[in-house]
Amino acid sequence: MARCPGLPFLPGFTFNPLIGKTKFNMDPQFDFIEKGVTALVEKVKPNMMGPLSDRYPSLYPRGEVPEIPTWIGYDKQILRFYAFFRETLQEFRAAPFQIRKVVIYLFLEDGTIQVTEPKIDNSGISQGTLLARGRVRFPAPMDANFYDIIDLNIGNEVEFYGRVYKITDCDRFTRNFLNRCGITVPDPISIPDDPYYKDRARMSEAMFPKKPNRKTDTLGKFLKNDRKVLRFYGFWDDRETQYGYLHHLEIHYYLADDTIDIKEVVVDNGGNSSSFVFIRRAKLVKTYKGLPGIGAHAEDTLLNVLGNDIKSMRNVVDNLCCGKEYVEYYKEQDLTIGGVLNCYGRKVVLTDCDPFTKEYYRIKYGLDAFTPIPKPEEENMAVVSPAKRELPPWNGYGTHEDSAQNCITVDLKPPRGDFPKFLKYDKQGFDSRVLRFEARMISKVPDNCSRIFVISYFLNNDTISVFELARNNSGFKSSSFFKRAEIPLPGQAVFSSKPPECYRIQHIFVGATMIINNFEFVLIDADDYALRYMELNCQQFPKSNIKLIMDKVRKVLRPIYKDFVAENIPTESSVITYQKLREKLCRVMGKDFTEQEMITIARAYSGNCVKERYDREAIRAITLTELKRFLWDDIERLSEYFIHFDMNKTGTLTRKEVYTLLKACRLPLDVVLVNRILDVIRTDEKGNLIYNDLIHFLNRDTCPLTDVIPINIKYDLYWSSEKDIQAGKLINWCEFNKELNLEQEIIDAAGQMLHKHH
Template identity: 40%
Template sequence: MAIRNPRLPLLPGYGTNPLLGKKNFGVRPVFASIDKVNMLVDKAEGVNKVPSMYSRKQAPDLPTWIMYDKNILRFQGFFQQSLHEMRSASHILRKVDIFFFLEDGTIKVIEPKTENSGLSQGTLISRQRIRLPFSYDMYYDVLDLNIGREVTFYGKTFKIVNCDNFTRVFLNRLGINVPDPIPWPDAIERSPAGGKPPKQRPFKQFLDYDRQVLRFYGYWDDRDSEFGILHNMEIHYFLADDTIEIKEVMPANSGMEAGPMFLKRMRLPRKIPSHVEMTGGPKQASYGPADLSIGAILNVFGRNVVLTDCDPFTKEYYRVTYGFDTFTPLTIPNKDSSECVSTNVSERKLPPWNGYGSYDDSAENCRTVEPKAPHRDFMKFIHKDRVGFDSHILRFAARLITDNPEDERRYFIVKYFLCDDTIGIFELGERNSGFKGGKFFRRDKMYLPDVEFFVPNEPPAYTDKDMWVGNELVINKHRFRLISADEYALRYLELHSDEYPMANIALIMDKIRRFLASQENGYKNFVAKYMEAVLPNNKELMSVRCFKQALKEIMCEKMTQHEFLTLVRHFRGDPGKEKSPRREMIRSLVFTELTRGLWDDRARLREGLVHADELGTGAVAPERLRQLLRAHRLTINTDLMDCMLQVLEKDENCNIYYEDLLKFLDFQTRPVFNLTEDDYQKVVRHAPPLKDTECKLWAENENLIQEGYVNWNAFLCQLNLEHLVKEQS
């Protein structure tokens, strides 16, 4: 290697570069055979001293960088750092992890990070080979590291106190004895010199308990004072500096505005300090974690705060620190309890109703100077308002109960609106009857008879539980008897039979069953008497008239007309007979309109209906069916189409069977009905299907229970009283 001439200046062109003209800069590759595999050896042997400790031919044949790849020895230790700027302590203890890499003999030192420590922690010494002190060619090796030894890395002395299990096993296999772990210096118990109490280390407490807060729930009862109330409190105890803060929890819509904090964060003294203590006397003892528990009472400058409960973190802290296992919360006193309230506040009463407006309007005028609209039951309105064809309106036919023969022939429609519990009454006037018809009573709440109206609270009114066939309603001194109901009302009551016992077939059958079981030979005589009343050609059917007579004899007046109507509908033995003549009347009107429009395309209509029935249930929704009828250009108006859809057969979900529609539109079975223009006006124009129906149709529905047949065998089978016959025999 050429040496630079010091007499020449260090300028370009005056020096000689020893690398000029050199072409080969690489390291000569050395190949070795390892397990009969030729491998490139790019690291020289003898980097560390581990293989040299074995006897000849007992050391591993593999190189160390393969044999000890990813094998790391881990030691735990500490070093002391001097503090020149603090009077409270001369040094601070810092814990580290020392890693020794067996692959190449490098060492790495890491200090675990501690939150809010104020120190620069992490990697203190990056991975590298470290020379022994006062040596230039010797480095720290595995034999220099062990528990109890002190090592010096770049002027810092580290005391090794522990190691992991892998390190202990590895050193033991090398024949190196590993001592037991040494406790950390801060865990060594020392007796106080000269009986002095141990010094408080607030910085250590801050590092150990920072962000750890005990939370309790409690109350302060201030009801003994004038206008005092029960205050709900939340108590926070900070373990980092033994301070307490208390905030008041205000309930929603209480009308009160709480301050930012009931007690700001501070050390809470056990008793109120005197003037001397506040101006420089000895410090008063403050509340600590041992003073806080469920049921404890804190003296917050003269206010007694009772602790009633705590959060899960607080329970776990006391379970680990103090060994508590029972955390039974205390009950908070009732705010309305008269035991703790010194002043009794009387309940606010409204003046009697004066007859102007409704009860709700009058109450709002009395509560506030600026009256507001009364609040209606919005949830009930949402669920019981009209939804498509589901009107949620119960329609009943009614007659007046009076001694005047002219009023006895008058027909009324009583509508009960489920959305707001109101009732509207309409009269169906007949020609030359002397009564015009129309609205009889406007829609409003109808109150029960013989109640006092001019009272502060609203009197009881009729509800949907009072709407059943056979019941009598007294409305504005008019007595109405409900004689029948439309199909929607009957079906609605039956679908909600758990709310309406008059339409609950299980309760009705149980009533009949209990009555027959209580009579001696009652069921036996009942079956024997009406055994011959069945039809000769069909032993299962019995006429409705005979069935009603049989129930009337055994039940007398204990069964209402609506219950009997429910039985007839449930045990109907001839489904075809229950169709009203109105169906044939409407059918005749439909065929008249279709004939005028020259419509006869049932085959294409069937194809469209089958295509619309994707699930193959045989039924189509009413709104979808209406669209299909308009698409196939049926020459009927909207009112007549509504009448036709009303009389068609429906399933449980009120979907219409389209096979019944095709039978309805079959020209081969066209009905022979001589309808006049007056009949057309009655059926279609003056009586839409979802509104009022005319008197003739109500009379036909009323006579339905007097016609047809009942399945007598199904009725006896559901009674299930055959065992009584055997016992009585």
């Protein structure tokens, strides 16, 4: 039923549009579907009851082509045609009309059309969108139909709301689209000349510019040579003048804008500031004739036009630049080793240049001779160092640093510590930077000899603290034995003006003896962190440097190597006990061999076999059980995240990125278990995790495992729960003997002796 929008939807207010119609078939008729091609088609009239249908029916029967809505199938697909229309000019006599270029857009998703005109400078007319997007009807009497894809082609004239457009060209997408639809697209046609803009161009060329455009484009040179600087070394000899001396200079030539600055290199205690600027950055003239006047180096010159009075006088730009003085500046071609620069009357000699400058001249100019020239000898000037201030002796109150600070200044200020050292060796995360040693007291009292102490050495400020670990029923309690402070070395004067030397890192090692507050301690052991830290920083700890220790042992064992091997070689296995090797080495090496060096050997060639409590398969079984218990199944999104964040498509991500993505996917696992998973995932040579291995690790479909009994993850998988066997209880004799490499030396020596006898 049809109804009038202005009437209510009630009985009697609707009507049947088929009343009086007796013929319901479609009238067939011939029509031109293309120029010169006729076909029997059914012309569809606009439907009054609904949206307007297409002009022509589909060439394919229903069912052969999937029915996709046009707003989906042709989304964001636009046909673009270039056209023009002629506009009559009434007010311009030289040009009765003008040609206006436009762009016609046909949106395939809904058949709408939009016409826009590109903006032209100083056109004097409103440009931009001439026809807003919408469906455009044919002019009368065909206004029942709309313009469609078949009506727009090169060479066609279309009329939109009384304005006729001539289509001249289209873009590449439009041409390919129409060709695939079976529509032939002719070659582009030329646009006629516009008499109006042609006359305006002729008038613009005849105009003489009031100020010529002599602007030099330096942007390209700046973008190409920015941050590229040529550095030369030179000198200026000013010793001929009174109080003159030899100035050591650095000449910087900036390739971006051809400017030069010169800085003087000042030696320590030279009497000048360390940041002495000889010449500020600017262009350096070759010939200096004096200070230039105002506007002397301007790009344009001015002419004075005289008038009858002062008001009529004015200045105009001289297009011929008569009388302009051209100033010659130093360029990169003028800078050579051995050359002389005239720096406003001062002769600066270039003696050498840096590697970048040499490579620049070698590539651009093909120069290979960069031999530096010697500088003139400079007479050594006697430098009188100020006498060192002698402080009064320490009176016993506070520390030596506090007393010295109060003697230097009247204002009470705390002593200034070594702040860079504090930042370098302060605690970082779980890295405490504290070395802990086990110690025993050496005393004439038997009960004191059995007391156990922990001596902590703080690397950030070289302070030491002592804590006592009391045994049961010993009569002592666990408490702080010595507060954290610097401990002076024994045998020094206490009340002296010089600060005493204190215990430093080179004085502390296993086997060392320390005197703290008149109590004598011997260090008998160290924790694993201290031993590992000293081995990683073996340059600071020579007694933990396995290379130096083995060189020392090799030197002593060389004469008695055969006897040493015969006494210590194991018979049943390839390992030897720590105590046995220690006794033999201490007997051979003497007092110079410390317990710290023996511990380092035992840790380097340890024969203990430590088996992990939870291997990769056990960790995976625990993980899959936890994921099944929490009903987590988001492996596809996790894989998409990994691929998205892998910008370089290397298949790897850092440990931090992988951990963040696992948390983003709400992986229902404890932090301890996540860290253990990341520990067993395969990595590349840079230490990055291979995320495909992690995806297979978490995927239950890939090599499924049986569920395991749930465990206490926070306790059983924590890093400190697995107690490793103390490294060094057993020593690998084969590795130790191989590192000595004395057997090969004996064989070589025997071969040389045999060769001499022959």
